[in-house]
Amino acid sequence: MRxxxxxxxxxxxxxxxxxxxxxxxxxxEEVAEYQGAYKVSAGLLQRFGPKRVxxxxxxxxxxxxxxxxxxxxxxxxxxxxxxxxxxLVAFDQVVNNAPNMFMMSGGQFNIPITFRGPNGPAxxxxxxxxxxxxxxxxxxxxLKVVTPATPRDAKxxxxxxxxxxxxxxxxxxxxLYSSKGMVEPPDEELLIPLGKAEVKREGSDVTVICYAQxxxxxxxxxxxxxxxDISAEVVDLRSIKPLDERTIFGSIAKTHRVVIVEQxxxxxxxxxxxxxxxxxxxxxxxxxxILRVSQKDVPMPYNEHLEHAVLPNAEKLVTAVKQVCYx
Amino acid sequence: xxxxxxxxxxxxxxLMLLIRRFEERASQQYQAQKIGGFCHLYIGQExxxxxxxxxxxxxxxxxxxxRDHGHALxxxxxxxxxxxxxxxxxxxxxxxxxxxxxxxxxxxxxxGGHAIVGAHVPLAVGLxxxxxxxxxxxxxxxxxxxxxxxxxxxHEALNLAALYRLxxxxxxxxxxxxxxxxxxxxxxxxxxxxxAEGYDIPGEVVDxxxxxxxxxxxxxxxxxxxxxxxxxxxxxxxxxxxxxxxxDPASYRTKEELEKYRLDDPIIRFRAQLTREGKLTxxxxxxxxxxxxxxxxxxxxxxxxxxxxxxxxxYDYVYFNGAxx
Numbered sequence: 020m021r022x023x024x025x026x027x028x029x030x031x032x033x034x035x036x037x038x039x040x041x042x043x044x045x046x047x048e049e050v051a052e053y054q055g056a057y058k059v060s061a062g063l064l065q066r067f068g069p070k071r072v073x074x075x076x077x078x079x080x081x082x083x084x085x086x087x088x089x090x091x092x093x094x095x096x097x098x099x100x101x102x103x104x105x106x107l108v109a110f111d112q113v114v115n116n117a118p119n120m121f122m123m124s125g126g127q128f129n130i131p132i133t134f135r136g137p138n139g140p141a142x143x144x145x146x147x148x149x150x151x152x153x154x155x156x157x158x159x160x161x162l163k164v165v166t167p168a169t170p171r172d173a174k175x176x177x178x179x180x181x182x183x184x185x186x187x188x189x190x191x192x193x194x195l196y197s198s199k200g201m202v203e204p205p206d207e208e209l210l211i212p213l214g215k216a217e218v219k220r221e222g223s224d225v226t227v228i229c230y231a232q233x234x235x236x237x238x239x240x241x242x243x244x245x246x247x248d249i250s251a252e253v254v255d256l257r258s259i260k261p262l263d264e265r266t267i268f269g270s271i272a273k274t275h276r277v278v279i280v281e282q283x284x285x286x287x288x289x290x291x292x293x294x295x296x297x298x299x300x301x302x303x304x305x306x307x308x309i310l311r312v313s314q315k316d317v318p319m320p321y322n323e324h325l326e327h328a329v330l331p332n333a334e335k336l337v338t339a340v341k342q343v344c345y346x
Numbered sequence: 347x348x349x350x351x352x353x354x355x356x357x358x359x360x361l362m363l364l365i366r367r368f369e370e371r372a373s374q375q376y377q378a379q380k381i382g383g384f385c386h387l388y389i390g391q392e393x394x395x396x397x398x399x400x401x402x403x404x405x406x407x408x409x410x411x412x413r414d415h416g417h418a419l420x421x422x423x424x425x426x427x428x429x430x431x432x433x434x435x436x437x438x439x440x441x442x443x444x445x446x447x448x449x450x451x452x453x454x455x456x457x458g459g460h461a462i463v464g465a466h467v468p469l470a471v472g473l474x475x476x477x478x479x480x481x482x483x484x485x486x487x488x489x490x491x492x493x494x495x496x497x498x499x500x501h502e503a504l505n506l507a508a509l510y511r512l513x514x515x516x517x518x519x520x521x522x523x524x525x526x527x528x529x530x531x532x533x534x535x536x537x538x539x540x541x542a543e544g545y546d547i548p549g550e551v552v553d554x555x556x557x558x559x560x561x562x563x564x565x566x567x568x569x570x571x572x573x574x575x576x577x578x579x580x581x582x583x584x585x586x587x588x589x590x591x592x593x594d595p596a597s598y599r600t601k602e603e604l605e606k607y608r609l610d611d612p613i614i615r616f617r618a619q620l621t622r623e624g625k626l627t628x629x630x631x632x633x634x635x636x637x638x639x640x641x642x643x644x645x646x647x648x649x650x651x652x653x654x655x656x657x658x659x660x661y662d663y664v665y666f667n668g669a670x671x
Contacts, residue, residue, distance in 0.1 A: 092476045
């Protein structure tokens with residue numbers, strides 16, 4: 020194991036998959052000559068050439084559709100959105116074409132495509148550039164959605180996504196690109212299955228369910244709560260869809276209390292679905308109502324202190340945890 | 347690589363007849379409520395797809411919009427599989443899961459059947475991208491209506507195709523109406539083909555009621571593309587006799603206009619050409635027509651007797667590996 024950044028981990032995943040399979044290509048705005056808007060694709064043009072690493076004009080709908088068409092005949096495109104807020108311009112392709120094709124064609128055309136890029140509120144980007152798209156895409160049958168929080172998960176999940184025979188949305192955490200973590204050496208194949216959560220910290224009093232940007236937040240809060248003698252277990256979903264119910268229920272069977280901390284909006288958010296599944300399946304295991312910490316239900320304001328007020332933070336999470344623990 | 351076959355003209359006329367009789371029967375079965383959803387008929391436009399398909403190889407890629415019955419039949423999908431699809435049966439070309447607007451046939455390189463106007467044009471560009479990526483000599487034929495040319499996806503796709511020099515023929519089947527809106531009311535240009543110029547794509551106008559003109563033009567363009575990859579645009583002027591879909595009485599156009607086009611019917615015209623040249627007798631034509639009607643009638647019986655996909659199998663068609671998330 021060695022320590023690398025989340026950005027490097029993604030870069031390695033792209034390079035390894037481009038190297039492994041000639042059907043894989045990377046396409047998007049500024050991915051080639053500019054070396055990636057967030058430098059995730061740095062060096063790939065030089066290594067794999069312009070046939071495999073392809074710059075596009077600013078035409079998200081066009082190049083997302085191009086990728087889907089290429090996938091219909093067996094190529095395995097990796098389509099980068101400069102941010103997932105821009106995937107809204109390609110919503111018709113991502114929602115109407117990629118996941119519907121397999122059903123609509125009676126099983127003749129599966130679409131092995133990866134849509135990837137930064138997702139979620141970053142810092143003072145205001146309403147149009149701060150979208151967290153996980154609940155939108157997770158609600159579409161035929162799509163898979165992953166949300167890595169660590170460099171290791173980013174690499175392992177992206178590699179698995181590229182090899183999946185279905186459309187997979189890889190939502191990278193914009194604020195975590197420079198974060199560091201331990202990852203297996205490059206000569207060791209790292210594949211993390213889609214649909215497997217990971218207990219990032221063991222605990223016995225309360226389960227904190229999180230993903231992407233809320234994972235470091237949950238870990239920080241869990242450490243802080245030790246001072247209050249609250250032992251929090253941190254469950255990182257890693258995949259929103261498929262959802263790993265087994266790990267979630269297993270943790271709750273032990274702790275009996277749950278807080279879900281998510282980066283999307285509360286109404287029809289990821290946490291709403293998880294709450295439903297918990298109460299339906301293991302209602303008797305609960306000792307307190309489930310609480311959710313999410314964004315406020317408002318478009319993102321630019322002003323820094325207002326943005327802070329909208330986003331989940333340590334204070335809000337601590338309050339929620341203490342409330343479910345009746346502490 | 348499969349070669350371009352020199353398709354027999356009488357055989358192609360017979361294919362046009364099959365499409366015509368299929369659509370007439372589909373219309374009747376729709377009215378009898380055997381067919382659900384939307385149903386857009388191709389009657390009047392038969393020479394366009396028949397001519398285009400006659401000019402290319404069986405393994406070239408074909409993709410179109412929702413008025414797709416003719417395209418599947420022209421590509422070689424059986425009338426049985428097409429009618430069964432309309433009936434929503436498991437034996438349909440999309441197992442009854444796509445319906446009228448979503449005909450797919452991988453074996454015959456028919457890539458749909460796409461129902462969001464303009465949304466398949468980027469897909470077509472992707473098919474062409476794959477051809478060039480793999481260094482194959484194929485060509486993609488992308489059909490769409492005059493309504494699609496004002497959709498953003500169309501413009502993005504044309505720009506991408508021109509930018510990457512992809513092997514694709516954009517075939518605009520201009521039947522003068524996007525649903526009920528005439529081209530005059532939807533499009534700022536005097537003629538649709540001028541859209542191509544804006545993307546530095548060579549474009550030409552073709553008489554879509556003339557089989558030979560369509561075939562020869564598509565053959566010429568496809569040949570040029572196979573020599574050196576590039577996109578091309580054909581505005582093929584045609585006319586649909588029926589409404590936009592089965593629920594449309596087409597009251598936005600005059601009887602006189604319809605009659606004018608009916609007199610220029612692509613099947614009558616092609617028949618007359620072949621007869622004049624001594625390649626077809628009246629008896630032979632009647633025989634072809636009889637055979638087309640019989641094939642279509644048999645397809646209705648086949649569709650009626652075919653099974654439906656059981657609900658237990660629904661999840662087999664969500665993810666490729668069949669797993670329920």
